[in-house]
Amino acid sequence: MERAILEGVVKLLEDGVPLAELSIERVARTAGVGKATIYRRWSGKEELFVDVVRAAEPPDPVLPGTSMRDDLVVLLESLRQRGLASRSSAILHNVYAQMKSSPKIWAAYHASVIAPRRALALDVLRRARQRGELRADVDLELANDMFIGPMLVRSVMRPDDDLPEGLAEQIVDTVLEGLRPVSSTAS
Amino acid sequence: MERAILEGVVKLLEDGVPLAELSIERVARTAGVGKATIYRRWSGKEELFVDVVRAAEPPDPVLPGTSMRDDLVVLLESLRQRGLASRSSAILHNVYAQMKSSPKIWAAYHASVIAPRRALALDVLRRARQRGELRADVDLELANDMFIGPMLVRSVMRPDDDLPEGLAEQIVDTVLEGLRPVSSTAS
Numbered sequence: 001m002e003r004a005i006l007e008g009v010v011k012l013l014e015d016g017v018p019l020a021e022l023s024i025e026r027v028a029r030t031a032g033v034g035k036a037t038i039y040r041r042w043s044g045k046e047e048l049f050v051d052v053v054r055a056a057e058p059p060d061p062v063l064p065g066t067s068m069r070d071d072l073v074v075l076l077e078s079l080r081q082r083g084l085a086s087r088s089s090a091i092l093h094n095v096y097a098q099m100k101s102s103p104k105i106w107a108a109y110h111a112s113v114i115a116p117r118r119a120l121a122l123d124v125l126r127r128a129r130q131r132g133e134l135r136a137d138v139d140l141e142l143a144n145d146m147f148i149g150p151m152l153v154r155s156v157m158r159p160d161d162d163l164p165e166g167l168a169e170q171i172v173d174t175v176l177e178g179l180r181p182v183s184s185t186a187s
Numbered sequence: 188m189e190r191a192i193l194e195g196v197v198k199l200l201e202d203g204v205p206l207a208e209l210s211i212e213r214v215a216r217t218a219g220v221g222k223a224t225i226y227r228r229w230s231g232k233e234e235l236f237v238d239v240v241r242a243a244e245p246p247d248p249v250l251p252g253t254s255m256r257d258d259l260v261v262l263l264e265s266l267r268q269r270g271l272a273s274r275s276s277a278i279l280h281n282v283y284a285q286m287k288s289s290p291k292i293w294a295a296y297h298a299s300v301i302a303p304r305r306a307l308a309l310d311v312l313r314r315a316r317q318r319g320e321l322r323a324d325v326d327l328e329l330a331n332d333m334f335i336g337p338m339l340v341r342s343v344m345r346p347d348d349d350l351p352e353g354l355a356e357q358i359v360d361t362v363l364e365g366l367r368p369v370s371s372t373a374s
Contacts, residue, residue, distance in 0.1 A: 178365020
């Protein structure tokens with residue numbers, strides 16, 4: 001039943017129905033269920049819609065936990081996979097764009113998808129700093145943005161950019177190492 | 188004359204007219220000029236609109252040229268200033284959001300504003316690498332994304348985030364230094 005409803009929304013999106021016109025009533029009609037059935041599972045259009053996006057996105061990554069570097073590579077690789085998915089899936093591409101112009105849906109997506117991912121990454125960094133794998137004087141939020149920033153700039157802000165295999169490793173290792181010449185005597 | 192036309196567009200935007208409905212005809216009427224006058228200066232709505240945004244944005248930075256670090260701080264500080272401007276100016280905020288859903292206007296803005304800024308930054312990095320201020324083995328595009336990524340994530344993708352004074356310096360210095368503990372013996 002849940003599946004039929006999610007597929008009903010995807011069908012409407014594929015038919016080009018804009019997010020703003022996607023009412024619970026219309027979804028119910030398309031899925032062949034009553035509105036009450038939808039409201040038993042989702043409190044509103046925003047929550048339903050976030051689940052549609054989650055179902056279309058690659059699943060959240062499982063961290064190996066072997067080292068900060070390995071965990072970060074897996075986290076960044078999942079950002080790369082989502083970038084690739086949004087390039088190859090017209091639905092996802094279209095949906096991300098529309099979500100941002102709907103503050104309520106964006107807030108729901110942020111709370112249920114982005115915020116937990118961010119918390120997971122900050123947790124990896126916090127534990128790594130305790131173990132001495134990360135400079136002790138670095139702000140964790142800044143460190144997180146240093147890892148995810150280069151990937152997000154390419155995957156989200158420059159949709160024509162390449163997202164080559166190995167990019168996650170390259171970013172993590174370069175951010176850890178820094179950009180100063182190794183032999184530099186600069187302070 | 189040019190000024191009256193740009194102000195006419197701003198007035199329409201302030202009145203809440205959506206970008207899609209902002210025709211040259213309507214701009215001409217608002218500014219009290221003929222359509223031909225507008226077409227003598229701009230080839231179309233896209234070019235006119237990009238000039239409106241440029242007039243509302245902080246001006247492009249002048250690089251001191253004293254070191255890569257100084258140039259990068261100035262470049263990142265100008266990103267920070269644009270982020271602050273888009274938070275305090277309802278017009279800019281609204282306009283950035285609408286631009287992204289209009290591929291033609293976004294392409295025009297990209298070609299006349301973003302691409303030259305990016306070229307400028309890559310130039311700074313290329314010269315620095317030649318002078319030995321930047322690791323020789325680092326990809327310049329990646330290096331650029333490492334500097335601008337953390338600032339753009341905060342200024343563009345998380346509009347509620349703080350953009351404190353000193354953030355440009357903090358990002359540049361931390362990216363140069365890297366995140367590994369200084370005493371680390373990890374390879």
